[in-house]
Amino acid sequence: xxxxxxxxxxxxxxxxxxxxxxYVSNTPCTLVAYAAQAHASxxxxxxxxxxxxxxxxxxxxxxxxxxxxxxxxIPVAIYSSAVFAYWSISKHGGIIIDMKRMNKxxxxxxxxxxxxxQAGCPLQRLTAELLKKKLFLxxxxxxxxxxxxxxxxxxxVNKASGRIGWEYRNMVGWEMVLPDGTILRNGSxxxxxxxxxxxxxxxxxxxxxxxxxxxxxxxxVTEITIRCHTLDEEIKPLWVSFNDIEDAQNAYIxxxxxxxxxxxxxxxxxxxxxxxxxxxxxxxxxxxxxxEIHMVLTLQGTSRRVVWEEKRVREIAxxxxxxxxxxxxxxxxxxxxxxxxxxxxxxSEYTVKYFTTIGSGGPGTGLSIGALDDIEAAYKxxxxxxxxxxxxxxxxxxxxxxxxxxxxxxxxxxxxxxxxIECMGPGIxxxxxxxxxxxxxxxxxxxxxxxxxxxxxxxxxxxxxRRDYGLWPTYIELITKFHEILDPNNIMHPGTLFPPMFR
Amino acid sequence: MPKEYIWPRMRTCLEDYYxxxxxxxxxxLCKHLWPANTYSWKFGYQCPSGEEFIFEQYYSTGxxxxxxxxxxxxxxxxxxxxxxxxFTCTACGSCEATAEMxxxxxxxxxxxxxxxxxxxxxxxxxxxxxxxxxxxxxxxIYNQPHELRFAxxxxxxxxxxKASVMYFVGDTICYRRPEIALATIKLLRRLGIEFGxxxxxxxxxxxxxxxxxxxxxxxxxxxxxxxxxxxxxxxTVIFSDPHCYRVxxxxxxxxxxxxxxxVFISELIEPLLQxxxxxxxxxxxxxxxxxxxxxxxxxxxxxxxxxxxxPGVELVEMPRSRRLSFCCGAGGGVIFAYPEFAARTARRRxxxxxxxxDGAGAKTVVTHCPLxxxxxxxxxxxxNVEVKDIMEVVLEALT
Numbered sequence: 001x002x003x004x005x006x007x008x009x010x011x012x013x014x015x016x017x018x019x020x021x022x023y024v025s026n027t028p029c030t031l032v033a034y035a036a037q038a039h040a041s042x043x044x045x046x047x048x049x050x051x052x053x054x055x056x057x058x059x060x061x062x063x064x065x066x067x068x069x070x071x072x073x074i075p076v077a078i079y080s081s082a083v084f085a086y087w088s089i090s091k092h093g094g095i096i097i098d099m100k101r102m103n104k105x106x107x108x109x110x111x112x113x114x115x116x117x118q119a120g121c122p123l124q125r126l127t128a129e130l131l132k133k134k135l136f137l138x139x140x141x142x143x144x145x146x147x148x149x150x151x152x153x154x155x156x157v158n159k160a161s162g163r164i165g166w167e168y169r170n171m172v173g174w175e176m177v178l179p180d181g182t183i184l185r186n187g188s189x190x191x192x193x194x195x196x197x198x199x200x201x202x203x204x205x206x207x208x209x210x211x212x213x214x215x216x217x218x219x220x221v222t223e224i225t226i227r228c229h230t231l232d233e234e235i236k237p238l239w240v241s242f243n244d245i246e247d248a249q250n251a252y253i254x255x256x257x258x259x260x261x262x263x264x265x266x267x268x269x270x271x272x273x274x275x276x277x278x279x280x281x282x283x284x285x286x287x288x289x290x291x292e293i294h295m296v297l298t299l300q301g302t303s304r305r306v307v308w309e310e311k312r313v314r315e316i317a318x319x320x321x322x323x324x325x326x327x328x329x330x331x332x333x334x335x336x337x338x339x340x341x342x343x344x345x346x347x348s349e350y351t352v353k354y355f356t357t358i359g360s361g362g363p364g365t366g367l368s369i370g371a372l373d374d375i376e377a378a379y380k381x382x383x384x385x386x387x388x389x390x391x392x393x394x395x396x397x398x399x400x401x402x403x404x405x406x407x408x409x410x411x412x413x414x415x416x417x418x419x420x421i422e423c424m425g426p427g428i429x430x431x432x433x434x435x436x437x438x439x440x441x442x443x444x445x446x447x448x449x450x451x452x453x454x455x456x457x458x459x460x461x462x463x464x465x466r467r468d469y470g471l472w473p474t475y476i477e478l479i480t481k482f483h484e485i486l487d488p489n490n491i492m493h494p495g496t497l498f499p500p501m502f503r
Numbered sequence: 504m505p506k507e508y509i510w511p512r513m514r515t516c517l518e519d520y521y522x523x524x525x526x527x528x529x530x531x532l533c534k535h536l537w538p539a540n541t542y543s544w545k546f547g548y549q550c551p552s553g554e555e556f557i558f559e560q561y562y563s564t565g566x567x568x569x570x571x572x573x574x575x576x577x578x579x580x581x582x583x584x585x586x587x588x589x590f591t592c593t594a595c596g597s598c599e600a601t602a603e604m605x606x607x608x609x610x611x612x613x614x615x616x617x618x619x620x621x622x623x624x625x626x627x628x629x630x631x632x633x634x635x636x637x638x639x640x641x642x643x644i645y646n647q648p649h650e651l652r653f654a655x656x657x658x659x660x661x662x663x664x665k666a667s668v669m670y671f672v673g674d675t676i677c678y679r680r681p682e683i684a685l686a687t688i689k690l691l692r693r694l695g696i697e698f699g700x701x702x703x704x705x706x707x708x709x710x711x712x713x714x715x716x717x718x719x720x721x722x723x724x725x726x727x728x729x730x731x732x733x734x735x736x737x738x739t740v741i742f743s744d745p746h747c748y749r750v751x752x753x754x755x756x757x758x759x760x761x762x763x764x765x766v767f768i769s770e771l772i773e774p775l776l777q778x779x780x781x782x783x784x785x786x787x788x789x790x791x792x793x794x795x796x797x798x799x800x801x802x803x804x805x806x807x808x809x810x811x812x813x814p815g816v817e818l819v820e821m822p823r824s825r826r827l828s829f830c831c832g833a834g835g836g837v838i839f840a841y842p843e844f845a846a847r848t849a850r851r852r853x854x855x856x857x858x859x860x861d862g863a864g865a866k867t868v869v870t871h872c873p874l875x876x877x878x879x880x881x882x883x884x885x886x887n888v889e890v891k892d893i894m895e896v897v898l899e900a901l902t
Contacts, residue, residue: 023557027584030558032572033565036529055557079559100557105544122531128541145531 002318004369015095018064023101026052034079034088034096050077050090057101059175059183067181068222069095078216080120080150092494097220099147105129106223114172116225119149135228138170149221153211168212175223176211179487187209189225194208212480217492218483232300238313240295240322246294251320258316260309261297295322304373505622512610517616521574526699527567527608533598534562535583542822546855549597549823552849560588563598563610570617580624589614589621590628590842594714594835595794600826618716629714630840638724642706644839645678653702655681662688666699669737669752671728673744674707675873683873686894687743687768693901694775698741704731710746713757715836722757725750733762743768743894745796752800766797766839769805769871769893776812778861782899783815789856789865789895790818791879792828793872806871806893813900819860831870833878849878853886869893 015024056062069076075094090096102120109115110133117126123137124144131408137148152171184206186476208216241246255261299309317324380465483490509519534550545778548554552561559565571586572578578585627635637646655677656662662670667673670691675685688830691698693846700767706728711820712721727830742748753760796802803825810818823829832838832848859862867889870876879890 025558027560028578028582029560029565029569029584029588032578033558033560033568033588036571037569053558098558121536122547124535124537124541125544125547128547129544145535424618 009094011052011072011219014307015065016050019054019056020063020067023055023057024052025054033348034098048089048091050096051092051093053079053096053098056100057099057104059177061176062097062102062220062222063181065095065097065182066177066179069491070180073491075491075494076216076220077493078150078220080147096489099149102149103147104220108135108228110135113230114225115228116173116223116479117148118223119147119153119221121148122146123148123151129226131231134231136230136231137226138167148226149224152224152226153214153221168209168225171224172227173219173225174211176219176221178219178250179492184210184219185223189223201276215493218486219492233302233306234300234306236299236306236310237311238297238299239325240297240317241325242295242322244321247320247322251316251322252295254316254320255297255313258312260312261299318383504610506868511607512795514612514616515610517613517620517860518574519613520570520613523608523609524567524571524574524613524619527564527602527610529564531562531564531608531704533564533601536823536827540613540827543720543858546822546829546858549601549829551593551832551851552844554851555844555847556588556591558588560584561591563602563614566592566614566617567610570613573617580621581626586621586626586628589626590631590835590840591792591837593830593832593837593845596798597794597827597830600798604706604881607785615714618714619718620716622716627717628715628836630838631711631717631836634711634715634836634839635717635720638709638720639706643674643678644707644876645674647678649703651900652677653700653703655684656700660688663697664702664704665697665735666697667736667738668696668741669696669732669735669739669742670700670710670741670743671732671747671878672700672705673742673747673873675746675877676744679877680873680892683743683876683892683894685899686892687741689898690772690894690901691741691899694772694778696771700729700885701718701731708744708747708750710750711836711839714834715828718757721750722759725754725757725758728739729754729759729761733760737763737856739764739766741766741768741771743892744872744874745793745802749795749799767802769809770802772897773808776809779897780902781813782902784813784896784900785815787817787819787860787863787865787869788867788869789821790824790857790893791821791831791852791856791868791870792825793870793875794828794830794834795872797828798826806869809893809897810869811894816900819865821855821859823855831875831878833874838874838878845878846881847887849882850885851887853879853882856888857886866897867891869896 009026012024012026022425030053031051034053037268039181054065056065066076068074075090077090077094077096079089079096079098099120102118103122103125104118105121105126106116106118107114108129113135115126115130115135115137123146126148127137127144134338152167153174171187173185175189176184176186178184184207186206192207207239211221242251297313299306299313314318314324316322509522511523514523515522534553535547536547536549540716550562557562557746560569566589569578569585573580576750580586583680592611594611594615594772596611599609602608602610631774633646641647641649643652653672670684670687672684707724708728709721709724712718712724722813740751742751742765745767748765748767750757751761751765758870790807790810792798792803796806809819821828829852830848833844837848838845853868856868865888868879869891870879873892873894876890876892883890
């Protein structure tokens with residue numbers, strides 16, 4: 001971008017000295033473009049402008065930026081891929097560090113199944129390289145555009161990630177610039193003399209969990225080393241559709257008992273409609289056009305096993321009136337993408353088999369958990385939660401009652417004893433969703449906290465006045481102490497976990 | 504001010520897109536290919552301007568935020584940074600190809616409406632204004648004398664000025680790449696198709712003005728051409744420039760009438776291939792899908808089938824091809840306003856040409872658009888790559 005387009009001020013000029021004028025911008029367009037993000041509209045209700053945006057490409061540049069910001073008490077926020085990382089936009093002005101240029105793949109160690117990359121490398125880029133070597137990343141259902149840094153340090157707001165660190169545990173080392181400009185290397189990377197990296201934990205206590213759920217408040221993760229996993233000889237996604245939920249459930253149970261399909265998930269039409277529809281009406285059209293229940297299956301193993309599994313899937317699907325519809329509709333490209341990154345990992349033997357998320361695709365969402373044989377009870381709860389909000393009107397009247405029964409996504413846990421049920425309503429308009437979130441999101445979170453699905457109300461975050469909710473007091477005290485030591489001026493993403501101490 | 508939901512086909516102005524703009528959840532899938540389609544991380548990105556200028560406002564995600572701000576009157580649409588972020592969009596449609604599939608968003612259409620609004624508010628770029636002035640005086644966008652429009656046509660090559668089948672040549676071919684027209688004419692004759700050209704009555708089709716927000720002027724030019732062609736009682740008009748073909752194919756969109764059929768040259772030739780006798784042509788080629796022909800008009804296979812029918816030709820696909828093709832960098836009026844950026848994008852594309860066939864590379868890149876050829880040729884010598892239009896390759900292969 002030509003330098004003349006920027007508006008000089010002292011902060012801009014100093015950052016320009018660090019990075020060069022091409023990589024610093026404070027034009028109105030830049031600030032507007034960086035003011036929105038998937039969850040910003042849901043949680044803020046309006047955009048928050050930063051003052052300068054920078055795009056560094058090395059750890060040293062980030063170190064210089066942070067040091068400069070700390071010295072001058074300028075807030076810093078980290079902008080990743082703007083999805084699946086809450087509040088990655090500025091809440092209190094200051095500098096946004098866009099991680100796009102931190103996208104280099106440093107090393108893929110095929111022998112030890114490890115990949116090292118900069119934190120701004122998109123999953124797409126790393127996955128593409130790994131696939132060439134028959135490896136894959138073990139991560140949850142994220143778009144391939146997510147950045148590895150935010151994805152693996154923050155993870156998803158789900159039980160597997162929140163409670164047991166499913167994604168976090170796939171890291172074996174990271175490098176981070178702390179709020180005072182110090183570079184911290186942890187895990188295997190802490191040992192400067194050891195070239196091979198295997199272990200996430202060094203001897204004795206360390207700061208391994210520092211970046212987890214921190215959203216940049218304890219510093220900027222710049223490089224990570226991740227465990228990869230080997231793909232089987234052959235991997236093949238299959239999409240089966242059912243017109244009846246009972247049939248789909250029965251087929252699913254039979255798949256589980258037959259111990260076939262390493263990856264499997266059951267989607268209602270509304271899941272697809274939620275991604276693909278732009279309004280209630282178009283959701284309705286898609287619902288009419290598409291089959292009612294979708295089952296996405298991943299077959300993995302030797303070529304012979306995949307052939308056999310496919311045969312079994314087809315037999316079972318036929319028995320329950322299912323139809324194989326793989327590659328019939330363009331949106332299945334999306335499914336293939338997610339299957340490749342998700343099903344191969346999330347539902348595979350390497351990981352736990354349950355997964356939760358709040359849909360960010362637009363539709364209102366309800367979540368619940370229940371035993372697989374008691375889906376109905378959980379279903380009633382999410383139906384009530386999702387459909388009886390004022391903003392969606394009375395479910396027993398009008399358009400919703402006539403046309404759009406809520407859909408189901410069933411995520412079975414290992415062994416099939418428990419299931420997470422996601423209920424998605426039809427596509428709704430975004431302004432209404434913004435209004436609705438004041439009631440729906442707390443309701444969903446409350447339920448998940450009460451049922452032990454989630455540690456706290458805000459996916460590991462808390463806000464003033466709600467600190468006692470869902471987080472253990474000792475945890476709050478500890479993390480506050482850490483923060484006071486590392487970031488005395490509270491420049492790192494102020495206003496999310498810790499309120500701003502200045503201005 | 505913002506309107507309620509408007510049915511996609513009924514959207515006629517930027518405000519009609521407001522509801523759609525809010526639905527962009529910034530998933531960023533429009534910026535990259537899917538992993539399964541990514542041959543190499545080097546060729547995994549999709550947006551030419553985003554890749555060049557890095558900041559969000561150069562991707563469709565940021566431009567949609569600019570559109571929201573423009574509707575809400577929070578941004579000055581005449582300032583340089585706004586215009587730079589907006590008009591560096593090459594209108595290649597790669598973002599739309601993904602976004603429409605993933606979540607029924609049509610970012611390119613919204614961006615084009617934003618360009619129209621920007622021009623209405625006085626944001627016409629000086630370089631684009633020059634194109635308009637040139638058309639007013641010379642009837643072409645290249646500021647060349649109108650009488651030279653068909654100067655490339657040999658005097659001994661008599662082409663009728665009135666026929667039931669006409670060949671609309673277009674500005675770029677006439678003034679920049681006449682070899683494409685000569686090859687096309689020779690080929691049509693070899694096939695025994697009787698046709699005519701408009702001669703001095705052919706004016707600029709106005710496509711660049713539709714892509715750069717100056718729709719009213721583009722419509723005026725298109726109307727002039729249509730009125731003349733309609734008056735000739737022409738049955739079919741053949742095109743070899745996808746830009747011209749696109750605007751003539753979309754006349755309904757601009758409330759204009761057309762009394763003839765539009766045919767693109769490769770679609771015309773493909774079923775007649777058995778009439779042509781080819782000699783062996785030992786070449787490894789790769790085909791670059793022009794955005795206006797591929798994503799905009801859906802013509803992917805006819806050019807490939809033509810190339811495959813030539814004996815000895817080895818057609819290798821680039822990692823990004825067909826719907827996922829990467830732009831050459833010239834579209835959307837970018838080559839006129841930001842020629843350096845257009846050249847850098849062409850370089851990125853030619854890097855891919857030299858990387859096909861597992862790194863062996865292709866020595867020839869074949870395209871089907873004069874603007875693509877013109878832009879790629881500007882940097883081709885640095886890569887030791889030959890750039891040809893498909894008509895030239897076919898002509899070369901004819902016995």
